[in-house]
Amino acid sequence: MSEYLKPSEIAEELGISTSSLRHYESWGAVPAPDRGSNGYRLYTRVHLAYFRCLRAMFPGFGVGVTCDVLRSIQQGDADTAFWMVNKIQAELYQEKQAADQTLGLLQEIELPSLPHQKLKNRMTIGEASKYAGVAASAIRHWEKEGLLQSERHPENGYRLFTPADIRKILLIRTLRRTVYFLKSMKEIIHALDRQHVEQAKKLTEDAIHTIHERIRHQFTGVHQLVQLCQLLELI
Numbered sequence: 001m002s003e004y005l006k007p008s009e010i011a012e013e014l015g016i017s018t019s020s021l022r023h024y025e026s027w028g029a030v031p032a033p034d035r036g037s038n039g040y041r042l043y044t045r046v047h048l049a050y051f052r053c054l055r056a057m058f059p060g061f062g063v064g065v066t067c068d069v070l071r072s073i074q075q076g077d078a079d080t081a082f083w084m085v086n087k088i089q090a091e092l093y094q095e096k097q098a099a100d101q102t103l104g105l106l107q108e109i110e111l112p113s114l115p116h117q118k119l120k121n122r123m124t125i126g127e128a129s130k131y132a133g134v135a136a137s138a139i140r141h142w143e144k145e146g147l148l149q150s151e152r153h154p155e156n157g158y159r160l161f162t163p164a165d166i167r168k169i170l171l172i173r174t175l176r177r178t179v180y181f182l183k184s185m186k187e188i189i190h191a192l193d194r195q196h197v198e199q200a201k202k203l204t205e206d207a208i209h210t211i212h213e214r215i216r217h218q219f220t221g222v223h224q225l226v227q228l229c230q231l232l233e234l235i
Contacts, residue, residue: 004036005043013048014055021051029054029067031074049228056224060217061088069225078234085225089218092211099208101174102188105167106201121162122151128161132169142172147189168192 007018024030030050033041050070057066065088072081120127129136142148143159148168150159161169168189175185191200229235 003044005045005048007041007043010043010048010051014051016055024051024054027063027067028074029070046231049224049231053221053224053228057221060214060219060221061085066221073225073228073232073234076232076234078229081225085218085222089215092214092218096208096211096215098174099204099211102171103201103204103208105171105174106197106204122160123162123166125150125159125161128166128169132166132173134169134173139169142169147172147186164192
């Protein structure tokens, strides 16, 4: 392999078009190459390593984070790049915890018993708030969002929550902590509304499968990032 690489050589190795290489370069994710006397780009093995890293990181970290990471690498700041990567992986871990907790709640026939708190057939918003460990204002907000629909006391019009409602509140409390699940929260909750617990489980299991795929993609991307840093003698 010669000192310089043609765009077509890199594109062929990565299975992409030469126009994609130019796009990545325009984003600032890859160092601008030198130009030959004919104006053609003169890519090096360093550019190839950047392109490999960028392509490997996209699936697990997204375009924005990947570009920010590689811009930091160009500035010789590997520490900032690694902490950006670590933050995204920590968020994915939180999503995994939420997914596991959600599946656990869906699989439990009985709601968990809590000390000094009795689960009744009908609970006021104050009792539901205390039992689920969330603010009453949050429960009211979730009702406005269409995630909950409580009964009303026939005489005073106060909200009344059943054990099924409490289960939904516990699920929403778990799901709202993660960005990923906000997209599928209503689908899971509405499946419970229709008494389709198995469908809700399937949605959650699918989400867990996606999380597993993302962590594998992330580590593939991290591997290429480490190799790039070693080539640049940043680590």
